[in-house]
Amino acid sequence: MLFPTMKRFLRGLARLLGLFLFLALLLGFSGYLYLRASLPQGEGRIALEGLSAPVEVVRDGKGVVRIRAATLKDLFFAQGFVHAQERLWQMEFQRRVGQGRLSEILGEATLPQDRFLRTWGFYRAARAAYGRLYPEEKEAVDAYAAGVNAFLASGAPLPPEFRLLGFRPEPWTGPDVLVWAKMMSYDLSGNWEEELKRHRLxxxxxxxxxxxxxxxxxxxxxxxILSAEDLKLPLKREEAPSALLRMAPPRFMEASNNWVVSGSRTTTGKPFLANDPHLALQAPSLWFLMALEAPGLRAIGATLPGLPGVVIGRNERIAWGVTNVGADVEDLYLLEEVEGRGYRYKGRVVPYGVREEVIRVKGGREEVLKVRETVYGPVITDALQAPPKTPMALRWVSLDEEDHILMAFLEVNRAGNWEEFKKALLPYSAPSQNFVYADVEGNIGYIAPGKFPVRKEGHTGMVPVPGNGEWDWLGYRRPEEWPQAFNPARGYLVTANHKVTPKGFPYALTYDWAEPYRAERIEELLLAKEKLSLEDMKAIQQDQKSLLYRDFRPVLELLTPLSEGARAWRDRLLAWDGTMAPGSEEALVFALWYTELTRLPQREVGEAYWDEPRYLLKALKEGDKNCDQPETEYRESCLDYAALALERALDRKEALGARAWGEVHRARFPHAVLTHTPLKRLSDREVAFGGDRYTVNVGPFDPETLAMGHGPSYRQIVDLSDMEGSLFVHPMGQSGHFLSRHYADLLSFWRRGDYLPMRFAGEGRALLLEPGR
Incomplete structure (x- = not known):
């Protein structure tokens, strides 16, 4: 029995808790109302200073936007406004990444990132490029930035991230637009890391x-990608004069697929063009689906919040898609320092230039970063957490003062045929992309544009070279030297980050290529039928048959299992067809086994996992010094190691408690900031997914967590016989506001392999942007 005083105490505590609960609910409801109020206006009218004529903005039932304007300037203004309506926080975060200003809003934790970004000088390069834009290019950039600023001045509530972090965004400028193009180039370039890795090995x-x-x-x-017949060029010499030059580890490359099929191989008699770039999965999505219409431009496809125009898509006459070439446009130069004076270059001592970068940290502190500059570029090893003994400077195409990549994409949006398409790409710089092309006349083509360095004989770009002036670049390849093909006899073109040019091509784009598994599988499927349909294009994009399994299956046949459980699983894997489906238990065991195999050379290379399939295959079949395990008393063969790896895989499976690949292989979509807060439940998403790094429907995963952080960031299939019947989709949704119904409503479409219609026509909510007074 409770004493009366205790009863009174509990009644008082209950009343107090009830009051706290009421206040919490009231605050929560107020916060909810604020968050709802920050959703963009999609109907009615908005008066905006800076427009010359009314602009129509229509959002369909999935939030896909169509903008119709009277001039190109108004079109890009409206695109900036709409991007800011839907993705302002994402654009602000991207801008701050490029500027190296994360610590101003996030504090000390992001200082290492800011130091790295400031050392490279992405924003400095963007400012320089802005000053050299062509007039038409500058007009588009300025109009886009003005549209973003019109939203900031409109009085609309800011997205909740700004309130949570306690700051307001600054007005946008031209360099703010260009810096994200620099960051995308960085994301799709990585040869400097490969050079550094080889140097360390x-x-x-x-x-x-x-x-x-x-x-x-x-x-x-x-x-x-191209054959000698496609190129119609004389092949002059061997690419690689020595064994070292032939190394090809593609670990830095983002994976992507595209292909184009001639009408001679389709059920419609016209081409199909398919593309799915594989990039980081994030919330909100990297891309924004949009149709743009103004006199002289009518394009639809994937746009990047922060940039004007359509990056991947189609207009009324042509379609295009891109994958990463991985061209080597970065070099590291070893500096011979002369203490207290500078570095040695062309026989003399050159003093370092010193650039001071002031990094402001949330809370009021400032840090002054002194960046050393050379004739090549910044000394980037100063910003590494474990710098090598010898300092190295970076030469990189995207740090050049002149960069017209934006102009190239804007002109591609307006191209109507192959010649106009090629001309549009003439100012293209970096990152070099595999562009596939198709048009309504039935033509297909391929071109890899970009600023490809001309190096001195003997300089391969694979390892750092002395920065003494002897190995300086000699210029860039001329556009007529770019790899290209038009209407190849075989009737299709496939790119999957694999090698572009055949043996004997006059120069090397790079020596780092993706493994050919995805390309081989796409070609298998394209050749499996005499005539291909739109449904076949969908099926290829969704294919998760692993050719990696095909190559490693003989190892399973040869190994001697170490237990009855392993023997049963070996037999199950041998009976399996190699499809890495999310519901497959065999896919789970194979992925775990292969992951254990990649541990083989860790003592030698100093890395826990070494995902080099051809090294592993050769070692397991022919023997390798790393197969003998020092922790055991006897000497293991490489097949013994493979059997031990299977045992370890089964132990790990039991520890995970998983019975299907998708239970542990989860595609994760984290919010850049909210993922570290209790709001993660609202902002982040994850879904079961299949595939692995080498399947067409790609599913690369972290070997420790098995989580998938990269994948198909966008899919499109263009039907050149019926352009309005084309398809596209991206994961998550169109909105960056986590309370919007369009925040993640496309995720189930993306996971299932469904698509949205890629069409200009359609009904939806209409918003009229009108010129302000």
Missing amino acids: LARGVSPKRLLELMPPYPEDAPT
């Missing part, structure tokens, strides 16, 4: 010959 005592074994060359019998 050589410093560990790994010989050039052994490097060739650990990082095997691109297979001679594997497909290339």
Whole structure:
């Protein structure tokens, strides 16, 4: 029995808790109302200073936007306004990444990132490029920035991220637009990391010959994007004069697929063009689906919040898609320092230039970063957490003062035929992309534009070279030297980040290529039928058959299982067809087994996992010094190691408690900031997914967590016989506001392999943007 005083105490506590609960609910409801109020206006009228004529903005039932304007300037103004309506926080975060100003809003935790970004000088390069834009290009950039600023001045509530972090965004400028193009170029370039890795391996005592074994060359019998017949060029010499030059580890490359099929191979008699760039999965999505219409431009497809125009898509006459070439447009230069004076260059001592960067940190503190500059560019090793003993400077195409990549895309949006398309790409710089092309006349084509450095004979770009002036770039390749093909006899073109040019091409774009598995599988499926339909294009994009499994299956046949459980699983895997479906238990065991196999050379290379399939295959079939495990008493063969890896995989499966690949292989979509807060439940998403790094419907995963952080960031299939019957989709949704019904309503479409109609026509909510007074 409770004493009366205790009863009174509990009644008082209950009343107090009730009051707190009421206040919490009231505050929560007020917060909810604020968050709802920050959703963009999609109907009615808005008067905006800066417009010359009314602009119509229509949002369909999934939030896909169509903008119709009377002039190009008004069109890009409205695009900036709408992007800011839907994705302002994303654009602000991207801008601050490019500026190296994350610490102003996030504090000390992001100082290392800001130091790195400031050292490279992305925003400095964007400012320089802005000052050299062509007049038409500058007008588009300025109009877009003015549209963003019109939203900031409109009085609309800001997205909740700004309130949570306690700041308001500054007005947008031209360099703010251009800096995200620089960051995308950085994201799709990575040769500097490969050079640094090779340098460190050589410093560990790994010989050039052994490097060739650990990082095997691109297979001679594997497909290339272009054949000698496609190029119609004389092939002059061998690409690689020595074994070291033939190494081809593609670890930095973002994966993507595209292909185009001639009407001679389709059920419609006209081409199909398909594309799915594989980039980081995030919330909100990287892309924004949009149709743009004004006199002289009518394009639809994937746009990037922060940039004007359509990046991937179609107009009324042509369609295009892109994947990353991975061209080597970065070089590291080893500096011979002369203490207290500078570095040695062309026989003399050159003093470092010093650039001071002031990094403001939330709370009021400032840090002054002194960046050393050379004739090549910044000394980027100063910003590394574990810098090598010898300082290295970076030469990178995207740090050049002149950059007209935006002009190239704007002109592609307006191109009507192959010649106009090629001309549009003439100012293209970096990152170099595999552009596939198709038009309503039935033509298909391919071109890889970009500023490709001309290097001195013997300078491969694979390892850092002395920065003494002897290995400086000699210029850039001329556009007529770019790899290209038009209406190839075989009737299709496939790009999947694999090798572009055949043996004997006059120069090397790079020596780092993606493994050919995805390209081989796409070609298998394209050749499986005499005539291909739109449904076939969908099926290819969704294919998760693993050719990696095909290559490693013989190892399973040869190994001797170490337990009855392993023997049963070996037999199940041998009976499996290799499809990495999310509901497959075999896919789970194979993925875990392969992951254990990649641990093989960790003592030698200093990395926990070494995902080099051809090194592993050769080692398991022919033997390798790394197969003997030092923790055991006897000497293991490589097949013994494979059997041990299977046991470890089954132990890990049991520890995970999983019975299907999709239970642990989850596509994750984190919000850049809210993922670290209790609001993660509202902002983040994850879904079960299949595939692996080498399947067409790609599903790369972290070897420790098995989570998938990269994947198909956008899918499109263009039917050149019926342009309005074309398809597109991206994960998450159109809105960046996590209370919007369009925040994640496309995620189930994307996961299931469904699409939205890629069409200009359609009904929806209409918003009229009118010129202000």
